[in-house]
Amino acid sequence: MNDFAHLAVTRASLDNCVKCTICETQCPVMAVTSKFPGPKYIGPQAERFRNGESVDHSLDYCSGCGICTLSCPQGVQIAELNAQARAVMKEDHMPLRDQLVSRTTVMGALMTPVAPLANGALRIKPLRKIVQAIVGIHEDAPMPVANGRTFEAWFNKRPKRTTPAPRGALVFFHGCAGEYFEVETSIKSVEVLEHIGYEVLVPKQGCCGLAQQSNGLFDTATKAVLKLCDELTSAGKDLTIISSSGSCTGMLKHEAHEIMGVDDSRLKDVGTRIRDISEFLLELHDQGELPEDFQRIEQVVPYHAPCQLKSQGMGLPVIPLLELIPGLTVVESGANCCGIAGTYGLKKEKYEIAQAVGKPLFDMVKATNEGLAVCDTETCRWQIRKGTGVQVEHPVWLIHKAYGLS
Amino acid sequence: MRRLSADVVVIGGGATGAGVVRDVAMRGYSAILVDRADLAQGTTGRYHGLLHSGGRYVVSDPRSATECAEENAIVTRIHADAVERTGGLFVVTPADDLEFSDRFLRGAIDTKVPVEEISLAEAFKREPRLNPGIQRAFAVQDGSVDGWQMVWGAANSAKNYGAQILTYHEVVKIDTADGAVKAVHCVDRKTGEDVAIEAGFVINAAGAWSGRIAAMADCPDVEVVPGRGIMIAMNHRLVNHVVNRCVYPADGDIIVPVHTVCIIGTTDVKADDPDHLSIPRDEVQKMLDDGDLLVPGFREARAVHAWAGARPLVKDARVSATDTRHMSRGMSVLDHAERDGVKGLLTITGGKLTTYRLMAEHVVDQMCEQLGDPRPCRTADEAVPKSESGANYLVTHRLGEREHDRLDDQVLCECELMTKKMFVEALDEQPRGSFDDLRRQLRLGMGPCQGGFCSMRATGVALETGHIDIDRATELLRLFLKNRWIGLWPILHGEQLRQTALDNWMFHSTLNIDHLPESTQEVAL
Numbered sequence: 001m002n003d004f005a006h007l008a009v010t011r012a013s014l015d016n017c018v019k020c021t022i023c024e025t026q027c028p029v030m031a032v033t034s035k036f037p038g039p040k041y042i043g044p045q046a047e048r049f050r051n052g053e054s055v056d057h058s059l060d061y062c063s064g065c066g067i068c069t070l071s072c073p074q075g076v077q078i079a080e081l082n083a084q085a086r087a088v089m090k091e092d093h094m095p096l097r098d099q100l101v102s103r104t105t106v107m108g109a110l111m112t113p114v115a116p117l118a119n120g121a122l123r124i125k126p127l128r129k130i131v132q133a134i135v136g137i138h139e140d141a142p143m144p145v146a147n148g149r150t151f152e153a154w155f156n157k158r159p160k161r162t163t164p165a166p167r168g169a170l171v172f173f174h175g176c177a178g179e180y181f182e183v184e185t186s187i188k189s190v191e192v193l194e195h196i197g198y199e200v201l202v203p204k205q206g207c208c209g210l211a212q213q214s215n216g217l218f219d220t221a222t223k224a225v226l227k228l229c230d231e232l233t234s235a236g237k238d239l240t241i242i243s244s245s246g247s248c249t250g251m252l253k254h255e256a257h258e259i260m261g262v263d264d265s266r267l268k269d270v271g272t273r274i275r276d277i278s279e280f281l282l283e284l285h286d287q288g289e290l291p292e293d294f295q296r297i298e299q300v301v302p303y304h305a306p307c308q309l310k311s312q313g314m315g316l317p318v319i320p321l322l323e324l325i326p327g328l329t330v331v332e333s334g335a336n337c338c339g340i341a342g343t344y345g346l347k348k349e350k351y352e353i354a355q356a357v358g359k360p361l362f363d364m365v366k367a368t369n370e371g372l373a374v375c376d377t378e379t380c381r382w383q384i385r386k387g388t389g390v391q392v393e394h395p396v397w398l399i400h401k402a403y404g405l406s
Numbered sequence: 407m408r409r410l411s412a413d414v415v416v417i418g419g420g421a422t423g424a425g426v427v428r429d430v431a432m433r434g435y436s437a438i439l440v441d442r443a444d445l446a447q448g449t450t451g452r453y454h455g456l457l458h459s460g461g462r463y464v465v466s467d468p469r470s471a472t473e474c475a476e477e478n479a480i481v482t483r484i485h486a487d488a489v490e491r492t493g494g495l496f497v498v499t500p501a502d503d504l505e506f507s508d509r510f511l512r513g514a515i516d517t518k519v520p521v522e523e524i525s526l527a528e529a530f531k532r533e534p535r536l537n538p539g540i541q542r543a544f545a546v547q548d549g550s551v552d553g554w555q556m557v558w559g560a561a562n563s564a565k566n567y568g569a570q571i572l573t574y575h576e577v578v579k580i581d582t583a584d585g586a587v588k589a590v591h592c593v594d595r596k597t598g599e600d601v602a603i604e605a606g607f608v609i610n611a612a613g614a615w616s617g618r619i620a621a622m623a624d625c626p627d628v629e630v631v632p633g634r635g636i637m638i639a640m641n642h643r644l645v646n647h648v649v650n651r652c653v654y655p656a657d658g659d660i661i662v663p664v665h666t667v668c669i670i671g672t673t674d675v676k677a678d679d680p681d682h683l684s685i686p687r688d689e690v691q692k693m694l695d696d697g698d699l700l701v702p703g704f705r706e707a708r709a710v711h712a713w714a715g716a717r718p719l720v721k722d723a724r725v726s727a728t729d730t731r732h733m734s735r736g737m738s739v740l741d742h743a744e745r746d747g748v749k750g751l752l753t754i755t756g757g758k759l760t761t762y763r764l765m766a767e768h769v770v771d772q773m774c775e776q777l778g779d780p781r782p783c784r785t786a787d788e789a790v791p792k793s794e795s796g797a798n799y800l801v802t803h804r805l806g807e808r809e810h811d812r813l814d815d816q817v818l819c820e821c822e823l824m825t826k827k828m829f830v831e832a833l834d835e836q837p838r839g840s841f842d843d844l845r846r847q848l849r850l851g852m853g854p855c856q857g858g859f860c861s862m863r864a865t866g867v868a869l870e871t872g873h874i875d876i877d878r879a880t881e882l883l884r885l886f887l888k889n890r891w892i893g894l895w896p897i898l899h900g901e902q903l904r905q906t907a908l909d910n911w912m913f914h915s916t917l918n919i920d921h922l923p924e925s926t927q928e929v930a931l
Contacts, residue, residue, distance in 0.1 A: 015641050015708035018905045019820060019855045034813055045820055046805050048642045048666040048853070055806035074904070 010081055010258070016074040017044035023068035023078055028337040029061060032356035036061035039068035043078040047085065054089035061350070062086070063341035063357070064214045065307035079311075083214070083259045090216035138351030142340065142386035144181035144378070151179045151186040155202050165199035171235045172202050173228075173252075173274065175245030177378035182245075185378075185393070188400040189244040189277050195403050196284075196291050200242075203235040210251040214342045218260045225256045229266040232274075241274040244396055246376035247308035247342065249276050254312065276309070277396055278376065282317040285324065294402035296327040302368035303395070304333040304361060304384065306377040307341065318376065318395045325402045331368050335361035338375075340383035355387065362387040374398065408594075411604035412438040412570070414773070415590045416611055417577055417619050419443075420450035421553065421759050423611035424560035425766030425785070430609075431567035432788070433770065433781040438603055439561070439569065440592050442576035444843045446557035448680070449613050450759060451846060452715030454637045454671035455664030456648060457481060457489055457549035458760040461496055461521060464513030465506070466655050470758070471517040477761045478547060480786045481556070484763075486793040488555035490800060492663055494548025494648035495529060496521075499699050500539035507542050507652050514544075521546050533645050535701045548648035550664040552799070553759060554846040559790035566791060574838075575601060580608065580623040586749040587623055596838050607773055610753040613718040614680035620753050625746040630755055632680040632716035635672035636689050638897060641708035641854050643668045643801070644701050651700060658696025665801060666822065666853065667710065670697045674717070683714035685896040709897040710854055711890075718755045737765040739772055749776075818867065819860035821853020826867055833873045841865075841886040854902075857890045858909030862917060877925040884922075887913065 023039040024030055030038040035058060037046075042059040059082055068078035151174050170193060178186040190200045209224030229252070232241055243249045253271050256262045275283070284290035305316050322330045338358045339345050345354025365373045365388045373388070374395045375381050381392040400406050412435075416427045419441030427439040441447075460474035482489045498507050514521035522545045529543035530536055536543075561571045572592070579591040587608045592601040612619045613630075620628040643663040651659035662669045673689045690712060697704035720738045737757035742748040754769040767783045774780050789796065804823040816826040832844050841864060844850055850864060851857030865883045868874045874882065894906060913919040 011642070012703070012707070015854075015901050017854065018901075018908050019859055020908065037812060041820070045823070048821070049801055049805035049823065051643065051646050051801050053800070053802055055802045056809045058809060 010077045010084060010261075011047060013075060013077040014044035014047050014081060016072075016076045018074055020073070023072050023076075026067050026071040026336060028065060028067060028335075028339070028357045029063050029353060033061065033353045035353070039078045039082065042085070043068065043081045044076050047081055050085060050088075054085070054091075056085075057089060059085055059089065061353070063337065063339070063344040063350075063354070065337040065341045066311040067307055067336045070307075070311055077258065080259050083216070087216040087218050136348050137346050138348040140386075141346040141348075141351050142379075142382040143346075144177065144382060147181060147183045149183065151183045152202070152204075154183065154187055155190070161194065161199075163194070165194070165197060167197040169199040169201055169236060169239055171232055171239045171241040172200050173205065173232055173241050173243040173245065173248070174202070175243065175248040175378075176207050178243075178245050182378045182381070182394070185244050185396060188394070188406070189242070189396050191405050192277075192281075192396055192400050192403060193242060195405060201235040201239070203231050205231040208248040208251040208256075210248055210255065211343055213251065213255065213260060214344075222256070222260055222262050225251060225262060226264055226266060228252075229264075229270040232270055233266065239273070240280070241270065242277050242280055243274060244277045244376075244394055245378065246276060246306055247379070249274055250308045250312050276312070276314065276317070276376070278317040278321050279314050281399065282321045285321065290324075291403075292324055294325045294399075295404055297325050297398060297402055298327040299372070300329045300331060300369055301398070302333055302365045302373045303330045304335060304338060304365070304373065304375045304380065306375060306380045307337045309376050318374070322374070322395055322398055325398060328398065328402075330374075333361050333364050335364065338380045338383045338387075340379045342379055345379075345383060354383070358383055358387050365390055365392075408599055408601045409604070410438060410570070410601065412436045413606045414438075415440065415603050415605040415608045417441075417590065417608065418448075418611035418613055418616070419445040419557070419561070419571070419573060420448050420611065420613050421446065421557055421560075421762035422613065422754055422757065422765055423609075424557040424564070425762045426609050426611050426754070426769060427569050427571070428560045428564040428567070428790075429763075429766040429770045429783060429785050430773075431564040431569040432784050433774070434567075437564065437569040438572060439564070440572045440575040440577060440590065440603070442574070442595065444573050444839075444846065445561055445571070446554045446846065448615075449715045449718065450553045450557055452637070452713050453553060453635075453759060454660060454662045454669040455550045455552065456660060456662045456671075456760075457551040458758060459494055459546040459548040460517060460519035461494065461510075461514065461544070461546040461548065462650060462655055462660075464517050464519050464521075465509050468513065468517045470761075471513070471519050473764060474758065474760050475517070475519045475547075477764050478549065480763060481551065481760065482549060482798065483796065484786065484789045484793060485551065485556045485559050486789060486796050486798050488552045488559055488793070489798050490550045490664070491798050492548065492550050492647050493532075494546045494650060495524075495533060495536075496544040496546060496650045496652040497529065497536060497540045497700065498542040498652045499537055500541065501699060502541075502651060502653050504541055506654060507544075510544070510652055519546070533647055533649060533701075535644055535703070536649070537700060537702055542652065544652065546648075546650075548650070548662075550648065550662050551759070552665065556759075556762075558847065559793060562792075563788075563790040572601070577619060577622065580619070582623055582748055585747055587751045605750070607750045607777070608752075609769055609773065610751065611769075613755065614716040616718065616753050616755050620740070620742065620751075623742065623746075623748055623751055625740075625742045625748055625751065625753075628740060628753060629721040630718045631721050632677040632683075633719050634675045634677035634683050634714050634716055636685050636693065636712060636714045637669050637671040638690065638693050638697075638709050638712045639667040639669045640697075640704070641710045641901070642666065644704060644707055649700050651696075658693050661697060661700055661704075663801075665849065670694075670704070672715075677716055680716035683716055685712050685714050685893075687896065690896050706900070708854065708901040709899075710856060710902055711852070711893040712896045713893050720756050737761065737768060739769050741772070741776075743776070752776075818863045819848070819850050819853065821855050821860070822849040822851075824848045824850055824860070829864055829867060830871055830873075833868060833871070837873055841882050842889055845886075851886065851890060855905060855909065856894060856902075857886060858905065858912060861886050861890075862913075877927065880922045881925055884919065887919070 066079040209221030212221035339354035416439040458474040460471040463471035574595040575592040581589040614632040617628040740753040742751040
């Protein structure tokens with residue numbers, strides 16, 4: 001157990017709470033279930049009653065989406081307080097399931113070589129029922145579709161690039177999902193960056209530890225995130241790092257520090273150099289440096305900004321970026337959360353809640369465009385695909401297409 | 407006129423009086439306790455919540471130290487539900503002389519106060535927020551105790567042994583005849599009724615007010631000097647152990663975690679009138695500075711409430727009357743038969759909350775001796791009602807309880823997790839109670855919002871359940887807010903100022919509290 005959760009520097013922010021209850025009016029989980037007492041209750045209120053023994057296990061119904069922290073006008077770090085209380089609660093009895101679902105690299109590495117088999121297995125109802133009973137992952141929960149190849153395999157095996165890279169080098173951080181499941185998104189991201197004149201470096205890299213963090217496993221998550229920082233830095237010290245994995249980017253930018261208290265110069269360095277790909281492209285546009293020879297895409301596309309992207313404090317760069325594409329209309333979902341919140345909606349006791357949280361979003365997506373929606377993070381895309389049947393992709397797919405690359 | 411009689415009348419419903427009434431009742435005497443206000447509303451309720459290990463007095467007052475160490479163990483056992491066994495630390499800050507810590511250790515051995523020197527690493531492990539510059543640390547068995555709950559526990563125990571507890575009964579006259587006390591006359595402040603109590607014996611436990619009581623029985627010049635001390639409660643527990651500065655007892659040298667808050671105390675200044683205690687600005691600043699020395703950042707943390715209490719210190723000719731800290735902390739019993747020629751009256755003063763039981767034992771022993779009727783004291787052997795299990799209080803208790811009933815019961819006071827059921831049950835017990843009376847038992851309005859959200863909910867519930875009418879509702883709410891304000895304005899800054907502004911907007915703009923209809927009749931609160 002990381003001492004930080006006990007030390008609880010974040011705890012000091014509970015002094016800012018004036019009981020206004022704005023967080024509870026915004027909490028997507030509280031709106032659909034009474035099992036969760038709400039962010040104000042389990043955050044600044046309950047924290048005053050905590051010392052040692054964990055007595056309020058209903059806090060585990062917090063999905064960790066962070067909308068409370070985002071909406072608090074007084075600066076209480078509500079979601080962070082809750083994440084720390086959860087880590088203390090789970091210190092002694094971490095369910096096997098929470099250890100399994102948080103090992104994204106292990107799951108991906110195991111599933112990739114046997115992708116068709118794995119995908120088939122995940123579709124077999126009786127098998128999923130057994131998984132639900134033993135491991136606690138809901139039988140209907142959205143699961144990633146394993147790819148036949150990894151991103152790394154594609155990157156290393158493709159023909160050597162001969163076109164010039166006048167803009168210099170960038171480091172690409174693919175994340176576990178971008179390596180194993182959402183491989184196309186990683187490929188398209190690299191192709192877009194190369195298309196506009198960058199050399200893309202992909203050092204060997206592991207997991208950022210986000211899933212362990214959100215499941216209260218701070219020790220392993222801290223080790224993972226610092227190892228990743230070293231790996232990303234190994235490609236070049238001062239290079240900008242780009243990622244199309246929205247939530248993992250948030251882990252490096254602020255969550256590892258704010259939730260787990262990781263106070264390490266390597267993390268600070270990487271955290272300030274990393275950019276979400278849409279954020280990066282929009283910065284180029286703002287500086288007049290983005291090639292904007294986009295082909296016309298005549299479509300109305302619903303866009304859902306994931307909670308973990310909103311908490312990065314960069315606004316919603318996807319919307320102005322995609323609207324540079326002639327003919328394209330982007331409709332923001334207006335939903336606080338899709339419900340999945342990382343691994344929350346996979347768990348059998350939370351599956352129904354996550355579906356209820358996502359319902360208004362699912363309805364909005366279907367009503368806006370039954371063919372395509374865009375969203376920045378992987379698990380949210382899986383959740384929306386599962387909840388709507390609509391194809392949901394990373395926004396970079398549209399940029400890729402508009403550049404004529406697909 | 408109501409007429410009552412009892413073997414023993416106890417005047418004063420603080421810790422001492424409650425201890426005395428329990429003791430006499432357990433020894434088989436019929437007893438009545440009277441107080442002009444609620445139980446533990448005076449000095450007992452206005453302290454920092456420390457259950458002394460004795461460590462504080464090992465150098466300055468060795469006898470008190472030993473008594474504290476012994477009574478600490480007893481109070482922890484018989485008042486299990488009021489005591490949290492937090493443990494305590496004595497730390498030598500960078501501003502303190504290391505030489506004292508050697509005397510401290512020697513004193514602890516001499517007085518049999520359990521003290522263990524711990525490594526600095528261990529001290530920081532126990533209390534990560536401690537000043538990183540501390541030079542030495544000792545672990546002691548300090549605890550924290552809810553004074554109200556302790557006194558109610560003793561009073562309820564006394565009731566089980568047949569005693570009557572009459573709160574809001576103000577003593578107005580004491581009859582003496584043939585050189586002995588005969589009767590105590592009170593006024594019931596809730597009804598205005600006169601009450602005459604024929605008394606075999608009277609024990610004056612009126613604390614800082616005991617000189618006034620003695621004077622009513624023609625026993626003049628009992629000089630009790632009120633030593634005013636201010637305390638400040640911070641919004642959450644910055645420490646989970648009692649943290650003491652390892653110095654000769656001085657101002658602002660203790661931080662006590664009690665319930666959801668931690669309290670810094672205290673100052674010690676001679677006051678003229680225990681009914682009018684100020685909370686001076688410079689003392690508030692001093693407390694915050696002192697807190698910052700023990701726990702850096704203390705000054706920037708959120709203060710929620712301040713208050714002042716009056717220590718009852720018996721004047722001792724050996725020290726200057728303005729230096730109340732170094733007057734006797736030990737208990738003293740005044741025998742008015744010997745002193746003033748009035749039989750059947752003893753005054754008990756001084757002492758500490760930690761040793762309240764022992765004080766009671768001493769004075770009741772003396773009474774028995776005077777009556778020629780020796781009966782043994784049993785108060786250390788038996789737990790008070792609700793403490794029989796021996797399970798001590800934990801700060802997590804209410805959070806754990808709400809985990810089970812939050813879907814079935816409304817939480818009225820969110821800061822202190824007090825439910826509607828708890829409030830209504832307390833109202834049933836004390837239908838004439840003010841919201842402050844209920845607050846002392848339930849912690850209503852004692853958290854960060856200081857009544858901003860819960861007081862109007864509580865008023866609405868009391869009205870809806872028929873416990874009060876609309877006139878009383880208005881007056882009770884106004885009084886509650888007025889009393890909260892007394893402890894708010896001296897510390898208004900930072901986050902608490904923001905909270906108070908929000909609360910004021912709500913009370914003025916949504917409730918128009920300043921222009922509620924005037925009561926049609928006088929409301930006795």
